[in-house]
Amino acid sequence: MDDDRLITARVRIQLVPAVLALANPPWQRDVWLDPSTFENLDHIFHVLFDDFCDAEHPERYLGIGLRTEEEVALMRQLGAALDTAGTEAPGETDVEYLRAGSWPQVVAVAGRLAQVMIANDLLELLALHEDRVAAEAPQ
Template structure:
């Protein structure tokens, strides 16, 4: 795997799940509204605006956490929708965000972005699996890999 591919994978492993969470209202209610949960909306904002992207200016993350111009456009729209919801949540609580009039737009844009990001990742994975430099996991030498563990009676 190239250094560029490793960089984008390391960023997307954070960005894609956050976008998926934004597109999933049941997840938001079940996880973000419970104080003992491992994830909240503050985490989402840090991932998208501070740590792994900048949803206000996503162009500079093309090739870092975003794969295509379409992802950049949708991320900018998502950033604007999140900022609009923030303006409607004066106490900055997760419950206020989920009740904000702008929140359905956040969910809709996140849904479109999630679909595009997952499709782009699947295309990248398919290309990687077609790369002759990447070993085929189904063509491993006898006695190695998972097949050696799963076939009883062939072991030592």
Template sequence: MTGPVLPALRHQLVAAVLTLAAPGLQDDAFDPAPLLATLFGEACDADDPLPWIGHTLRTGEEAALTADLGAALRTLLTTLPPDPRPTDHLHSPAWPPVTTAAARLARTLVANDHHTTD
């Protein structure tokens, strides 16, 4: 397994996914906007993650799980009012699938980083 070309962005991606996967970190001060920016632009494209393999994603499995998380986030965004507050995200019935998809991806990202030889 080779390392990502953009390791700083890999770190940013892993941190964003872990935060989405950790309901204990999500309180009234929680702001998902930077996490969404990371997942849909800065460190990856959760709508089209395959081109990110070798850059911030290591494997096809990571890309597939990133796409699953992207789909959950897009579903969430359709449930929100215009100009949502951070708590609108957390109170949406579409939020639990986001944390579940993020947890699956987080487990894979961390395992792949743990087992890498770089």
């Protein structure tokens, strides 16, 4: 695996689970609202806005953590949806976010982005497999 593919894989190991968490309301209630767990919405924000992407300006992450223009566009939509939900959560608590009237839009955009990211990862996995098979084929 070349260096660029390895970097992308390492970033996506963080991004994809964060997006999946945003797409899964039962997970949000069961995990984020449980004070004994590590993951909460603040962790998700750090992954998507600070540590592994910039959901407000995701185009810089094309080829790093985001594979396609479609992923970039959906990540931008997700960032905007999270910002909108934030205006409805003045105390910025997980409970306030989950109760925000715009939260279903966050879940919907995250669901679409998760679907696209996983499909793109599976295509990359297939390409890696095909490269390996081709390299091992007798010449």
